[in-house]
Amino acid sequence: MSLTHAPAGAVRQGSLRELNLALVLGRIAAAERPPSRADLATATGLTRATVSAVVEDLLAGRLVSESDPAPRSGAGRPARGLVLADQGPAGLGLEVNVDYLAVCVVDLAGEVRHRTVHRADLRPVAPADALAQLVEMAGAARDDAADQGLTLVGAALAVPGLVDDAGLVRLAPNLGWQDVPVPALLAEHPPLVEQVPGVPVLVVDNEANLAALGELHSRPPGPSSFLHISGEVGIGAGIVLDGALFRGVRGWSGEIGHLPVHPEGRPCRCGGQGCLEQYAGQEAIVTAAGLARAELPADTATARLAELAEAGDADALRALHDAGTALGVAVAGVVNLLDLDTVVLGGGYAALAPWLCPPVLAEIAGRVLTAAWSPVTVRPSTLGAEAAAVGAAGSVVRRIIAQPAGWLARSG
Amino acid sequence: MSLTHAPAGAVRQGSLRELNLALVLGRIAAAERPPSRADLATATGLTRATVSAVVEDLLAGRLVSESDPAPRSGAGRPARGLVLADQGPAGLGLEVNVDYLAVCVVDLAGEVRHRTVHRADLRPVAPADALAQLVEMAGAARDDAADQGLTLVGAALAVPGLVDDAGLVRLAPNLGWQDVPVPALLAEHPPLVEQVPGVPVLVVDNEANLAALGELHSRPPGPSSFLHISGEVGIGAGIVLDGALFRGVRGWSGEIGHLPVHPEGRPCRCGGQGCLEQYAGQEAIVTAAGLARAELPADTATARLAELAEAGDADALRALHDAGTALGVAVAGVVNLLDLDTVVLGGGYAALAPWLCPPVLAEIAGRVLTAAWSPVTVRPSTLGAEAAAVGAAGSVVRRIIAQPAGWLARSG
DNA sequence: CGCTATTTGTTCAGCCATTGAATTATTTGC
DNA sequence: GCAAATAATTCAATGGCTGAACAAATAGCG
Numbered sequence: 001m002s003l004t005h006a007p008a009g010a011v012r013q014g015s016l017r018e019l020n021l022a023l024v025l026g027r028i029a030a031a032e033r034p035p036s037r038a039d040l041a042t043a044t045g046l047t048r049a050t051v052s053a054v055v056e057d058l059l060a061g062r063l064v065s066e067s068d069p070a071p072r073s074g075a076g077r078p079a080r081g082l083v084l085a086d087q088g089p090a091g092l093g094l095e096v097n098v099d100y101l102a103v104c105v106v107d108l109a110g111e112v113r114h115r116t117v118h119r120a121d122l123r124p125v126a127p128a129d130a131l132a133q134l135v136e137m138a139g140a141a142r143d144d145a146a147d148q149g150l151t152l153v154g155a156a157l158a159v160p161g162l163v164d165d166a167g168l169v170r171l172a173p174n175l176g177w178q179d180v181p182v183p184a185l186l187a188e189h190p191p192l193v194e195q196v197p198g199v200p201v202l203v204v205d206n207e208a209n210l211a212a213l214g215e216l217h218s219r220p221p222g223p224s225s226f227l228h229i230s231g232e233v234g235i236g237a238g239i240v241l242d243g244a245l246f247r248g249v250r251g252w253s254g255e256i257g258h259l260p261v262h263p264e265g266r267p268c269r270c271g272g273q274g275c276l277e278q279y280a281g282q283e284a285i286v287t288a289a290g291l292a293r294a295e296l297p298a299d300t301a302t303a304r305l306a307e308l309a310e311a312g313d314a315d316a317l318r319a320l321h322d323a324g325t326a327l328g329v330a331v332a333g334v335v336n337l338l339d340l341d342t343v344v345l346g347g348g349y350a351a352l353a354p355w356l357c358p359p360v361l362a363e364i365a366g367r368v369l370t371a372a373w374s375p376v377t378v379r380p381s382t383l384g385a386e387a388a389a390v391g392a393a394g395s396v397v398r399r400i401i402a403q404p405a406g407w408l409a410r411s412g
Numbered sequence: 413m414s415l416t417h418a419p420a421g422a423v424r425q426g427s428l429r430e431l432n433l434a435l436v437l438g439r440i441a442a443a444e445r446p447p448s449r450a451d452l453a454t455a456t457g458l459t460r461a462t463v464s465a466v467v468e469d470l471l472a473g474r475l476v477s478e479s480d481p482a483p484r485s486g487a488g489r490p491a492r493g494l495v496l497a498d499q500g501p502a503g504l505g506l507e508v509n510v511d512y513l514a515v516c517v518v519d520l521a522g523e524v525r526h527r528t529v530h531r532a533d534l535r536p537v538a539p540a541d542a543l544a545q546l547v548e549m550a551g552a553a554r555d556d557a558a559d560q561g562l563t564l565v566g567a568a569l570a571v572p573g574l575v576d577d578a579g580l581v582r583l584a585p586n587l588g589w590q591d592v593p594v595p596a597l598l599a600e601h602p603p604l605v606e607q608v609p610g611v612p613v614l615v616v617d618n619e620a621n622l623a624a625l626g627e628l629h630s631r632p633p634g635p636s637s638f639l640h641i642s643g644e645v646g647i648g649a650g651i652v653l654d655g656a657l658f659r660g661v662r663g664w665s666g667e668i669g670h671l672p673v674h675p676e677g678r679p680c681r682c683g684g685q686g687c688l689e690q691y692a693g694q695e696a697i698v699t700a701a702g703l704a705r706a707e708l709p710a711d712t713a714t715a716r717l718a719e720l721a722e723a724g725d726a727d728a729l730r731a732l733h734d735a736g737t738a739l740g741v742a743v744a745g746v747v748n749l750l751d752l753d754t755v756v757l758g759g760g761y762a763a764l765a766p767w768l769c770p771p772v773l774a775e776i777a778g779r780v781l782t783a784a785w786s787p788v789t790v791r792p793s794t795l796g797a798e799a800a801a802v803g804a805a806g807s808v809v810r811r812i813i814a815q816p817a818g819w820l821a822r823s824g
Numbered sequence: 825c826g827c828t829a830t831t832t833g834t835t836c837a838g839c840c841a842t843t844g845a846a847t848t849a850t851t852t853g854c
Numbered sequence: 855g856c857a858a859a860t861a862a863t864t865c866a867a868t869g870g871c872t873g874a875a876c877a878a879a880t881a882g883c884g
Contacts, residue, residue, distance in 0.1 A: 011428055011431040011432050011435065011871095012457070012458070012871070012872085014840075014841085014871095015428075016427075016428055016840085016841060016842075016870095016871095017840085017841065017842095020841090020842090036860095036861070036862090037861075037862065038860075038861055038862075045424070046424070046842080046843095047842070047843060047844070048861080048862070048863085049842075049843070049844080049862090049863075049864085049865095050841080050842055050843075051862095052862060052863065052864095053841080053842085053863095074851095074852070074853095074859075074860080075851060075852040075853065075858060075859045075860070076850080076851060076852075076858085076859040076860025076861065077849060077850040077851055077859080077860050077861040077862075078850070078851060078860085078861075079860080079861060079862090080861080080862085162781075162782070170785070223661070225660075225661050237749070239749070239750070241653065241658060242658075246653060246654075246750070247751070248637075248750055248751020248752065249635070249637050249751050249752055249753045250751055250753070250782070250786060251751070252751040252781075252782050253749065253750050253751040254749065254751075255748040255749065255751075255781050255782075256748070256749055258748045258779065258780075258781050259745040259748055259749065260673070260741050260744060260745055260779055261672070261675060262675065263673060263674065263741045270779070270781050271778055271779070272744070272778055272779035272780075273778075273779075275779075329672050329675045330745075332672060332684070333671040333672055333742075333745060334749060336667040336668070336670045336671055337649070337651070337665065337666065337667065337668055337671065337746060337749075338651070338658070338660055338665050339659070339660020339661055339662055339663070339664040339665040339666075339667075340660065340661055341661045341662070366683055366684055366685075367670065367672055367682070367683070367684035367685075367687075368670075368684075369574075369664075369667050369670050369682050370574070370662070370664050370667075373582075374662060424842070424843085426842095426869075426870085428841095428842095428869085428870060428871075429869085429870065429871095432870090432871090448831095448832070448833090449832075449833065450831075450832055450833075458871080458872095459871070459872055459873070460832080460833065460834085461833090461834075461835085461836095461871075461872070461873080461874095462870080462871055462872075463833095464833060464834065464835095465834095465870080465871085486830075486831080486880095486881070487828095487829060487830040487831065487880060487881040487882070488829085488830045488831025488832065488879080488880060488881080489830080489831050489832040489833075489877095489878055489879040489880055490831085490832075490879065490880060491831080491832060491833090492832085492833085
């Protein structure tokens with residue numbers, strides 16, 4: 001699942017071109033402003049002749065296009081800028097969450113070209129029905145994308161739960177899903193995307209992982225190692241190390257919600273005691289703020305909390321402070337362990353960041369060994385509400401950028 | 413420091429050979445039994461012709477040698493097995509610890525070909541003097557290695573503390589070192605190793621990191637992702653993910669000793685409260701076991717504890733159980749976060765593993781979300797006392813294996 | 825013992841992609 | 855209008871991989 005580095009396998013004759021296609025395209029994608037062929041040559045270390053040849057392939061495959069020359073001072077023939085094509089391959093992002101379904105389409109440049117959200121309580125809905133609705137939304141998205149000259153080449157589905165390698169959703173507790181064979185259920189519908197060598201038709205992954213990937217690929221480019229925490233009913237984390245998502249041995253990394261913060265504390269539904277989720281999960285905060293859960297559906301709890309805190313409600317402020325402290329204890333442990341310098345608060349935490357950040361930073365300052373020498377940044381996510389869907393779609397186009405040869409082979 | 417994947421930079425004409433040299437050599441190193449050229453061809457996907465050419469380079473550079481044909485049943489021309497050369501490049505491992513200096517030499521195959529340990533309390537010794545003594549030991553090691561046909565091509569030094577990118581030891585609290593410019597101090601002595609392109613003359617790193625690398629490269633090959641915990645006076649961890657050591661953003665990962673296990677508990681010298689070190693560090697265990705610290709030098713405390721536990725001493729058993737429980741809380745958090753399936757207890761913990769493992773496993777079973785589906789192994793380190801020195805030397809030869817082109821260019 | 829089947833390893837012409845130098849293209853500045 | 859400067863392309867040369875044919879060395883079998 002690692003997207004950034006070259007294949008560990010054999011380097012055959014043709015791999016050379018494959019690798020340089022990926023190298024050049026990756027540079028174009030990472031550049032701040034449209035680079036010229038000459039820029040790419042100096043940046044990559046290839047000769048201008050090679051870059052020209054590689055770019056010609058990319059242009060022919062409609063992965064990049066020439067832009068207006070970037071204004072430059074000085075003499076000389078003006079450069080022709082290269083940008084990722086705004087037509088061509090695109091990724092389909094899908095998300096099933098507790099209180100909404102989301103579908104979006106992201107193009108090569110990372111722009112969201114289509115977005116549909118359907119708000120509904122998904123807990124009483126059977127998985128097959130939820131997926132059927134998602135497929136319907138995706139069909140409309142594909143048509144919209146086609147009108148914009150985009151071809152969907154892969155899909156990724158975000159779910160709030162544990163997913164195994166085969167795409168089986170083992171357990172999504174807050175959604176009430178257990179052992180749902182998503183790929184099999186989706187296979188009953190007509191295919192949504194075109195098959196391209198090297199790009200899986202469907203990837204199913206944890207929403208926290210995909211939201212973290214979205215953050216990784218957001219513009220302007222941020223750090224290449226960070227922790228992305230999705231605070232919803234449960235608390236999940238996506239761990240990005242050296243520009244790649246770390247999924248763990250079985251793909252179940254990031255269960256930060258069950259880090260013990262008070263080992264002899266409140267029992268948790270996971271069987272443990274004193275898990276973070278019991279102190280900083282949505283329900284814990286709501287309860288601590290003195291709000292009746294019954295009158296607060298999951299999808300408005302966060303907004304209500306932010307509203308109260310904004311108004312200066314003492315109970316809400318105290319609840320958020322306590323939650324932030326518990327979160328800070330857990331984050332301090334993670335930072336001590338992994339030596340990260342950035343923590344992103346996403347999901348429901350994004351809106352609560354103004355009140356959560358101070359106590360988190362305080363715990364980090366007091367508990368992280370190296371905090372004195374190098375500061376840790378804690379900030380809210382830059383992506384909006386359906387970050388996981390955007391990240392999912394983005395993960396598809398990143399595959400094309402990492403391995404353009406497959407797409408080029410397809411389009412002749 | 414990532415050893416497995418291809419360079420992220422340009423893939424020039426000659427890189428092809430470089431990559432395939434590394435690929436083939438890596439396969440030879442990883443193989444259980446000496447592979448033939450044909451085996452390598454099928455394993456790598458290269459043609460037999462290419463493998464022959466690549467192997468010829470490796471043979472000419474004395475990185476591999478042909479072994480007696482492996483017994484094989486069936487018809488056909490017998491294969492000639494390829495093994496890593498037992499002469500040629502070797503790595504120098506150095507270690508400064510609280511109570512000993514260690515030097516060792518490891519060959520390409522990972523065999524320890526020389527080992528010297530000098531036991532002494534290093535705390536009152538000035539860093540420059542300690543390093544001078546180490547250099548003297550290393551000189552003898554180099555001569556011994558040369559007699560065996562080995563050429564030292566790089567050195568790695570393990571220290572129990574935080575090291576920055578430049579090799580500056582920022583802080584080694586238990587050794588009493590602070591801001592010690594190790595590379596500058598060693599540069600005052602005659603060079604110990606031959607310069608080889610692509611292999612740094614000296615790497616300074618945390619002992620926990622290097623011990624973890626040693627575990628990673630030990631035979632038979634273990635898992636490619638695990639946590640290696642060095643329990644000494646302080647508690648450090650080396651984090652190996654997907655076959656590569658994860659060093660963190662600044663190289664200071666693995667400070668597991670300061671994971672909060674009782675957030676409002678005992679104050680720690682790091683400024684935090686309730687850090688693991690206060691409950692499972694050597695001093696904490698010794699104190700809890702009712703032993704007077706004064707009469708127990710650091711280097712015998714662990715042995716004494718094991719002795720008492722073996723004899724059934726109730727205080728010692730209770731102290732170890734409590735320490736194991738605290739350790740288990742921290743480890744459970746790490747496993748939840750990173751989804752690892754193996755935890756290795758090294759350093760002083762290795763000898764105490766029989767008493768530490770049960771409570772650690774109990775905490776994991778109770779606190780890890782996925783424990784029910786997939787078990788976590790907790791076991792003592794297979795390397796001996798000076799694991800960090802062996803790992804340090806091993807890290808040098810792994811560089812040669814990952815980038816053989818540099819050595820081959822040198823030896824003509 | 826000799827023949828065949830089988831597997832290993834090498835040789836060699838062909839080919840693909842990169843290289844580096846020369847060439848063409850297009851602008852700014854004087 | 856011309857020189858300087860930068861961008862991009864063309865093209866013969868080169869290095870390394872490929873695939874097929876060939877040589878080498880053994881087991882099995884009559």
